[in-house]
Amino acid sequence: MSIEKRLKELGIVLPEPPAAVAAYVPSLRAGDLVFTSGQLPFSQGELQYRGIMGKDLSLDEGAAAARLCMLNALAVLGKELGNLDRIEKIVRLVGYVRCTDDFADQPGVLNGASQLLLDIFGRAGRHTRMALGVNALPLGASVELALTVLVRK
Numbered sequence: 126m127s128i129e130k131r132l133k134e135l136g137i138v139l140p141e142p143p144a145a146v147a148a149y150v151p152s153l154r155a156g157d158l159v160f161t162s163g164q165l166p167f168s169q170g171e172l173q174y175r176g177i178m179g180k181d182l183s184l185d186e187g188a189a190a191a192r193l194c195m196l197n198a199l200a201v202l203g204k205e206l207g208n209l210d211r212i213e214k215i216v217r218l219v220g221y222v223r224c225t226d227d228f229a230d231q232p233g234v235l236n237g238a239s240q241l242l243l244d245i246f247g248r249a250g251r252h253t254r255m256a257l258g259v260n261a262l263p264l265g266a267s268v269e270l271a272l273t274v275l276v277r278k
Contacts, residue, residue, distance in 0.1 A: 128209040131245055142200040143167050152205040160273050161201050165266040166193040175265040179228030182267055188237030190268040191220060195238035198272045206276065213277045215242050215252040220270040224258045231256035238270055
């Protein structure tokens, strides 16, 4: 099944890909790999889920923020590749969670993004992952993530 059909089946509409807001590009291809820049939880040009995990936001809100970041990453990849069906494999997800010093469920937050990849890509969506806690993220965002994918030849 094509990824476009799978997205429709899941009721998912990808957003417009966020533009770069500084001196970088949203994605870059190097051989058979494509890397996205960090994606924040933007929806219709507005940052969602500002705050600190363990203080301002629940685990469910953090997972929703990670899912929204992933939708933006997929939109960036769609623009770069012209079609998400060109993705052979999701290779790596790196996620940063803005959190209190004692918050220890960064993996639970990033599951919002990881589960979305599995739902869309099936086995090809299985990936390696880093879930890191940090004290600050751009614009006060609660989550930022970057994705690396393998592209079909």
